[in-house]
Amino acid sequence: MKPWRFEVFSKPGFPDVHGNKVLEDIRALGIDLVDAVTTAQVFLVEAPVDDAFAARIANELLADPVCEDVHTGRRPITEPQTTIIEVHLKSGVTDPVAQSVVTAIADMGAEATSVRTARQYVLQGTLDQAVIDVIAKRVLSNDCIEDCILGGSAEPPSPHLKPYALSLTHWPIRDLTDDQLMALSKEKDLFLTLIEMQTIQRYFQTQGREPTDVELESLAQTWSEHCVHKTLKSSVDMTHDGDTIHYDNLLKETVFKATQDLNKPWCISVFSDNAGVVEFDEDTAVCFKVETHNHPSALDPYGGAATGIGGVIRDPMGTGMGAKPVANTDVFCFGLPDKKLEEIPKGILHPKRIMKGVVSGVRDYGNRMGIPTVNGAVYFDDRYLGNPLVYCGNVGILDKNKCFKHQQSGNLIVVVGGRTGRDGIHGATFSSGEMTHEHESVFSHAVQIGNAITEKKTLDVLLQANAANLYESITDCGAGGLSSAIGEMGEALGADVDLDKVPLKYAGLSYTEIWISEAQERMVIAVKPENLKAVQAIFDAEDVESTVVGTFTDTKKLILRYQGQQVCDLDMEFLHDGVPKYSRQGVWQTPVLTEPTLAPKSDYTDDLKEILGSYNVASKEWVIRQYDHEVQGGSVIKPLTGVDNDGPSDAAVVRPKLDSNRAVAISCGMNPCYGDIDPYWMALAGIDEAIRNLICVGARPDRIALLDNFCWGNCHKPEVFGSLVRASQACYDGAMAFSAPFISGKDSLNNEFACEDGTTICIPPTLLISAMSLVDDARQCVTMDVKQAGNHIFVVGLTHDELGGSHYYKIHHEIGAHVPKVDLTLAPRLARKMYEAIGSGLVASCHDCSEGGLAVALAEMGFAGGLGLDVSLTGLPVSDDCQAVTSQLFSESNSRYVVEIEPDKADQFTHLMAGLPVACVGLVTQDAVLHITDAGNRTVVKADMVTLKEAWQAPLRW
Amino acid sequence: MAQPKAIVLRAAGINCDNETSHALDLAGAQVDRVHINQLIGQPSMLDQYQILVFPGGFSYGDDVSAGKILANQVIHHLHDTIRAFLDRGNLVLGICNGFQVLVKTGILPGFDTRQSHVTITYNDSDKFEDRWVYLKPQSDHCVFLEPGRTLYLPVAHGEGKVVPTDDAVLTRLQSDHLVAFSYVDKDGEPGPYPINPNGSVLGIAGLTDSTGRVLGLMPHPERHIHATHHPHWTRGAGPSECDGMTIFNNAVTYVKGHL
Incomplete structure (x- = not known):
């Protein structure tokens, strides 16, 4: 036709x-x-x-x-x-x-x-x-x-594809040499190492037969870095400035150990399900997961980012017996958007195009799902040129008594939602490897295309089926597709699957493609046979496809068939526990860095403007407004705030239950700049920043849950891995100090790009800390915009001479040495006291002091409130080494809050903060001017707020 | 009369049904969320309701154009049902995507349902935007409105620009008082972007029909029904009856008084 x-x-x-x-x-x-x-x-x-x-x-x-x-x-x-x-x-x-x-x-x-x-x-x-x-x-x-x-007459190719004719394929490996094993791994894009190939070889030698293609593919997916995190779980010999430390399992002895040591009763399910689950109120739990979708977003920014958010939404949907998603987060890292086109290496898209594509991808998927995107950040650094980072997060709520799955043998395996196509083949293995200038053509099939409405429909019916208790278990099809979903659900049981029953988007898929396709919008549930009719009636009523594709068994084996022909017979134990253990070397040599000497000036207004206008600090309003941050009707603190709705909020607050004033606060912290000096302090700064962002809006300090997302370079290089070990150590120390457990985490390694000329672009060590806490009464929250002329401005926390990795140095093309540290005793005390002050209604506004230092925080509070600030550095709480005006203005010392207090509450606030480094430094003024004087009462910054705001808004006003 | 009953229609991609139901519930209505497949299967179920709401979202992904596929479904399966529902004196409210559906079915402005006189198309900015806007009530007969009360509500859409076919239509919209709301600044004056967030002709933010019992609007009243919804609530701003609640309260009050 x-x-x-x-x-x-x-x-x-x-x-x-x-x-x-x-x-x-x-x-x-x-x-x-x-x-x-x-x-x-x-x-x-x-x-x-x-x-x-x-x-x-x-x-x-x-x-x-x-x-x-x-x-x-x-x-x-x-x-x-x-x-x-x-x-x-x-x-x-x-x-x-x-x-x-x-x-x-x-x-x-x-x-x-x-x-x-x-x-x-x-x-x-x-x-x-x-x-x-x-x-x-x-x-x-x-x-x-x-x-x-x-041209005006050429026709597109016919959409009709030939059906697939079964042809069982074996990939013989029993007699291969090591070289041949590696050649096979490479040829088939398995990304398996020699020791893994040898382990598989031995398994099939014992079995007395050769593997089929789908068996090797299943093993490659299940054992991929993306799925098992073998690097973070490896044993490590770490050499730190000549001293050696050994870890048997890095993750278990750092990040996860903190969670175990803290042993919080409100942690319901951590590091085990698709998202970390904590208590919300008497009946409800809340879960949070953050994922990365870096490689796909580099190739197809729009589709990669859309399926990034689509994928992470399915994590809460597949957590426990299924959560209802209530908020999205997004954090991006790109190359500088003003990079000249001719400076972009072959095989890389321009960072501005990547950014526009990524933002629209998250926008179109998140908005269509009807989930508010409430918190995020954007960082720019040229080392992200080849590997942009796209972190997407999702928070969901679920019944407290439905936080665990209970699939049993005899349950039917039902695939729900979208159909399976050839999209996303090898996504999990591909994302575990290094990118090259040829990736564009070689891995185009790894890109997945999303359809948010299919996912929304699927969500709608799954929530109904969950409410009616019609299934026993649920998980999402993420990386690895059906292979990992059914493989994981059947891990302790066994599974029998008829691949020809899986509904396809179009003809022509082989049994292996069906099994490993990462086509989007698919969930797998386990259903008792007697409930099948009822559950399918719910799906049919809203046009959502559901198909029985097999049965969970008690054989501890994974059996796959296509048209009656058995194509896979693997032991679940080998599939899940057979992956060999690794040992890695890590090295950290403290770099020899020096502080630059910058000529002192009498006026730093221009420096402040330049910092406000630097891409990392500048307003992200262009991004934020494209996201619906109010759908679902629970918005309490929006990402943009203040008198003109354009000031930068510290954390988002949402009420997930519309008839309750209890709320969830969500924030993030990240600062790759510090990692160039010391990834340990970088990680602690991220933790401190994420936590103080929560504290700033009034969230509880005793219910903070953290998430870690490590994006690193090639961890086979000891110095790269060493920096990751340093950051992991900091995660343990920070979580213990703040009594804030990690509940979920993920890593994306090998973020390096091999250019055609043989050079490599490696991302800086990038650790995203996401944080979530509770707000008992949303009506107690505060925002960062100053409220009233005549109010007092206090600075809470100690300013040190810590310009290392600061934006002040950055605009002067320096890095420096004195990276901001965290006083692990003082920081949690400050957080608790600030919470008390906000909870007692003493605080009119509160803002986190971070990138750009005190001067930037003051400017932001002022222009967000449409008022001025008159501040003297005379009384600023500083350490002994922090006498220079530049350090006082721009040092990015952690654990600091700028706080606005009404005059008649100032005494009470001072009394509450007794014994802590806290001082009143100035007043809110009517005249909308930022005026800062130094200890000698000389003006060091003076500018009207309109000019400062314009400097901050102009760079990314696209 | 007994407690007014409202039906909030769901469809693939509709995503504001929960909070819209919550708002109607607060206003005193008894609310059911019903999937359109169910209503198409049994149109007579509409008989027991007095308020029909098309909530916001991205019905069918806004494929082809915003609200178009759902409008097509309504035209082919529910047209007469909804016409009869309106003829019985009942109320219809369309919010955001629901407004787009009402316009693309011809239910609004309702001159002659078989012909389109108005459409809603891409924002001049060509992108989705979430921002708060001031709305001035313009119609004298729309039962959802409170004359003289300017409302502060958020818009969140990529296709919200209201465009009439020609000047004659525009004149008729004005002379028949069919413009329910227009975008204004906080002093009540019209202005360019971002006061008018999408480039709507005459800053039209919402329309009614000749009966005044149908309202469609791009902004989201259900997102301003709690004190902490107001973007300046931490600055002490916000009236005691939240702006968005007025629309739901007026609807429920009307039904109690007239039906």
Whole structure:
């Protein structure tokens, strides 16, 4: 059947907003040969309908009657000097719009057998082939998932694929030499090491047979760094400045040990399920998980980030018996957005394009799921050029008595949600390796495309099925797809699966592809046979597909079949516990660094403006506003706050239960700059920052739960791994000091990029600390914007001479040596006292003092409140070594809070803080000017708040 | 009369149904959340309700255009049912995506349901934005409104620009008082972006029909029903009856008094 072709485009007089945007992007590349861009949405519809019905589809469904025109067939394009480029999804890539159009045509009374959509761009201007190629590749399409078709007559390839004919494949390994084993691992993209290949070889020698392809693939996925975290669990010999320490299992003896030692009764399930679970109130628990989706986002920023958030949402959905997601978080690291195009190595997308794609990916998926994105951060450093980092988090709530799973043998294995396609093959193994300039073409199949609405529908019905107690266990299909989901659920039991029963998006998938596909939006539940009818009725009622694909058994074996033919027979024990143990070397040699000597100045206003305008400090409003941060109706403290709704909040607060004033506070802390000096203090600074962000809004200091996400370079290099060991040690010390257990964590290693010229770009050690705590009464929270002229400004905490890794040094192109440390005795005391002060209603506003130091914190509080501050450094609590004005203004010492107190509450506040480094340093003023004087009463900073705010807002106002 | 009953319609991608139900519950209605498949299967179930709400979200992913696929479903399966529901004197409220659905079905502005006179299209900024806006009530007969009370509510959408087909339609919207709300600044004056967050013609933020018993609006009243919703609540701001509650309270009060 020849498809109907419909082209939908803006009517004359109505702006082509997409076309204008594309033109802007083309010009941003420095190409000024294009005069105009017009766009059309193309629909290719295969449906047995007559001309009249086709016209109805065109006019009633596809085109907006007010602002769009539609042409059936190809519309004549008569303007001279035009280039037509059509961008089609590669076959097999999910096309959500097409699926909706099929539904809509059915509502109109016809049946479409296939719908595809494409975007058409008509460029005006005299363009040669080279320019067209650049525009097509850099602006209009992404090679990984899309094909560009040039010209006005070329047709896209047929969407229909041939069915798969079973052909059982063995990959013989029993007689291979070590070299041949490694060659096989490489050829099949297994990313297995020699010792792992040898372990597998021995297993099959014992079994007396050769493995099938799907058996090796299952082992490769289950044993991938992404799934088992073998580096963090390895034994370590760590040499620190010549002294040696040994760990049998790094993770268990650092991060996880703190949780065990603290043994909090309110921790319900930690480091075991898909997310860490803690108590919320009498009936409810709250869970939190943060994941990274770095490699996919480097290749396809939009799809990679969308499936990053989509994937992490499924973690709470698959935690316990299933949580309801209530908040998202997102933290990104990119190369500098103003990098020149010609300085970008081959195989890497420009950081600005990556950032725009990532932000829209998280936006479109998170917003469609109806989950508010409430907290995050964005960091820039050129070492993230080849490996941008995309951290996505999700918080969910669940019944306290449904925090554990209980699948049993005899339960049916039911796949719920999206269909399985060829997308995301080898995602888990691919994300465990290093990126190279060839990755773009080699690993395009690892990119997954999401459909948020499928996931939302699946969520809706799963919550109903959970409420009706109709299933015994649930988990998500994440990295490793069905292989890891069913493999994990059946670990202690055994599982029998008929792969040909798995519903497919299209024909042609082999049994191995079905098993390891990482197609999105799929969940697996275990259902008692007697409940199957009831649970499927719930799914059917809302058009969500559910399919029985097998049974959990008691054989402790993983059996896979395709059309009756057995294709896999693995012992669960070998699959899950067979991975050999590693030992690693770590080295940390304290670097010899010196403090720079910068000439003193009499006025630091310009330095302050430059720091406010540096990308890491600058306002992220452009990002934040694109996220719905209020859906679900629980917003208490929004990410942007203050009199004009544009000041930077310290932490987000949401009420997950609308009839209760109890709330969850969510924050993060991260500072890769300090890692260049010492990753130990970097990690502690992250923990301290995340915690003081929570404290600033009024959250409880005794219910703080932490999450760790390590993103590191190649940990086979002892000095890289040594820095990770340092950071892990800090996690233990910080968690113990603050009595704040880690409840979940994840790592992404090998974040290095091999350039064509042989050089390597390695990310700086990057540890994200996410934190969550409780707020007993949301109405007690405070924000960071100053409230009233005449109020007193206090600084709580001690300022040290700690400019190492600071933004002040950064704008002067220095690193320095004195990295901010954390006083592990004082910091928790300050946090507790601040909580008391806020809880007693003494505090009008409170802001965390971090990047950019005191001067930046004061400026932010002032312009957020639309008022001024008059501050003297005379009484500032400082350490003995901190006499220089620059240190007092810009030092990034930890554990400091800037606090606004009404005059009649000042005595009470001072009394409460007795014995701690606290001082009143100034007043809130009506005149909206920031005025700071030094100990000699000389003005060192003076600027009106409008200027400071503009410096802070301008850089990322895109 | 007995306690007013409200039905909040769910569909694939609708995601504001919970908090909208909560708001109606606070206003004193008895609320049921019902999936559209269920209503299509049994249209007569609408008989027991007096308030029908199309809540916000991304029905069917906003594929083709915002609200379009759900509107298509309503047109082909529920058109007569909803018409009869309205003819009985009942109320219909569409919020954000629900407003888009009401416009794309022709239920709003309701001149002649078989023809589209108005659409809602991409924001001038071409991106989704979440921000708070001031809304001035403009219509004299819309039962959901409180004349003279400017509301402060958040918008969160990428396609919220209200566009009439031509000047004649625009004139009629004004002369028939069908513009329910328009975007203004905090002093009540119209202005450019971001006061008007999406470039709507005349700053139209919401529409009603000739009966005044249908309201569609882009901003989210259900997101301003608790004291801590107001973005300046830590600055002591916010009236005792939260702005968003007025819309739900007025609807419930109307039903109690008239039906």
